[in-house]
Amino acid sequence: MVRTAVAFSPGHISGFFRRVEGGDPAATGSVGAGVVIDEGVRSTVSPAHETSVRVVRQGIVAAGSPPVEYALDRLGVTAAVTTECRLPIGAGFGLSAAALLSTLTAINHLFDLGLSTDEVAARAHEAEVLHRSGLGDVAASQAGGVVCRTGPGIHAEITRIYPEEPLYAVSLGPLPTASVLSSEETMARIAAAFPDRCPRDLPDFCHLSRGFAGKSGLIAPGVRGVLEACDGAGVPASMTMLGNGVFACGDGADQVLARFGEVYRLNVARSGPYLIEVRP
Numbered sequence: 001m002v003r004t005a006v007a008f009s010p011g012h013i014s015g016f017f018r019r020v021e022g023g024d025p026a027a028t029g030s031v032g033a034g035v036v037i038d039e040g041v042r043s044t045v046s047p048a049h050e051t052s053v054r055v056v057r058q059g060i061v062a063a064g065s066p067p068v069e070y071a072l073d074r075l076g077v078t079a080a081v082t083t084e085c086r087l088p089i090g091a092g093f094g095l096s097a098a099a100l101l102s103t104l105t106a107i108n109h110l111f112d113l114g115l116s117t118d119e120v121a122a123r124a125h126e127a128e129v130l131h132r133s134g135l136g137d138v139a140a141s142q143a144g145g146v147v148c149r150t151g152p153g154i155h156a157e158i159t160r161i162y163p164e165e166p167l168y169a170v171s172l173g174p175l176p177t178a179s180v181l182s183s184e185e186t187m188a189r190i191a192a193a194f195p196d197r198c199p200r201d202l203p204d205f206c207h208l209s210r211g212f213a214g215k216s217g218l219i220a221p222g223v224r225g226v227l228e229a230c231d232g233a234g235v236p237a238s239m240t241m242l243g244n245g246v247f248a249c250g251d252g253a254d255q256v257l258a259r260f261g262e263v264y265r266l267n268v269a270r271s272g273p274y275l276i277e278v279r280p
């Protein structure tokens with residue numbers, strides 16, 4: 001039987017952020033706030049002569065993941081990787097970061113590389129920033145909670161709170177992260193909209209995020225209608241950054257979102273990436 005390692009990483013919904021450009025990828029990232037969620041990516045890895053990545057969602061298999069392939073290359077290993085997720089890809093659930101963290105956690109054990117959790121996160125962050133697939137998602141998903149990041153990268157000061165109540169989300173489709181992160185004009189508007197404090201709790205996170213979404217001009221056309229419906233029902237809600245979707249919390253949130261698509265009930269994650277098993 002081929003030796004196999006399996007690991008999981010939580011995803012992350014970003015509510016507001018501001019890009020921070022550093023001298024290298026480690027010092028580049030974002031400040032902002034988000035929620036690390038109990039849904040994410042499960043990665044299964046085995047040694048192979050060449051690296052291949054299968055991305056599986058709802059029984060549909062796609063081939064290839066440039067950030068994951070890059071990260072394996074940098075480690076000098078080759079493996080057959082399968083990532084599996086339930087949430088949609090490219091919809092603001094931080095799944096590229098979760099795929100990197102889960103795959104590198106599994107690879108670390110598969111090849112007995114002896115990397116610390118910080119080293120795994122640093123490599124995931126580098127791949128994520130270089131591919132413009134995210135800025136602050138790896139830093140956030142290193143552990144659980146409603147997260148407030150006051151510096152860029154994985155060693156920044158990060159505060160985490162752990163509310164019990166769920167967050168609900170709906171996706172209207174993908175929004176390619178790299179295209180938004182590449183626009184200087186958008187980045188300037190985002191910087192001006194950035195709130196000056198961290199969220200106190202989950203409703204406050206929705207409230208601060210909503211102010212940011214409005215001022216930043218990032219609200220996608222389809223998202224606007226969903227947010228208006230949430231406003232009408234008195235439900236705190238905002239846009240999943242960066243995805244064509246909405247998150248909401250509190251009484252009635254799931255009923256309002258259900259008018260627009262499949263509702264994901266998400267809990268605030270209690271921990272970051274972890275190894276599930278190594279076989280045999």
Ligand SMILES: Nc1ncnc2c1ncn2[C@@H]1O[C@H](COP(=O)(O)OP(=O)(O)OP(=O)(O)O)[C@@H](O)[C@H]1O
Pocket residue numbers: 041055064065066067068083084085088089090091092093094095096097099133134174175176177178241242243
């Ligand atoms: N589940 C996954 N498994 C492997 N690779 C993934 C996965 N999700 C995203 N990626 C890779 O990450 C890169 C960027 O993807 P994209 O920004 O569309 O996804 P995302 O991280 O889910 O989005 P977001 O950052 O908005 O949540 C792509 O190269 C894609 O192959």
Ligand SMILES: CC(C)(CO)[C@@H](O)C(=O)[O-]
Pocket residue numbers: 014015016017029030031032034092094133134135136137177181241242
């Ligand atoms: C840039 C971003 C919104 C993409 O998901 C996220 O990585 C963040 O908050 O930095």
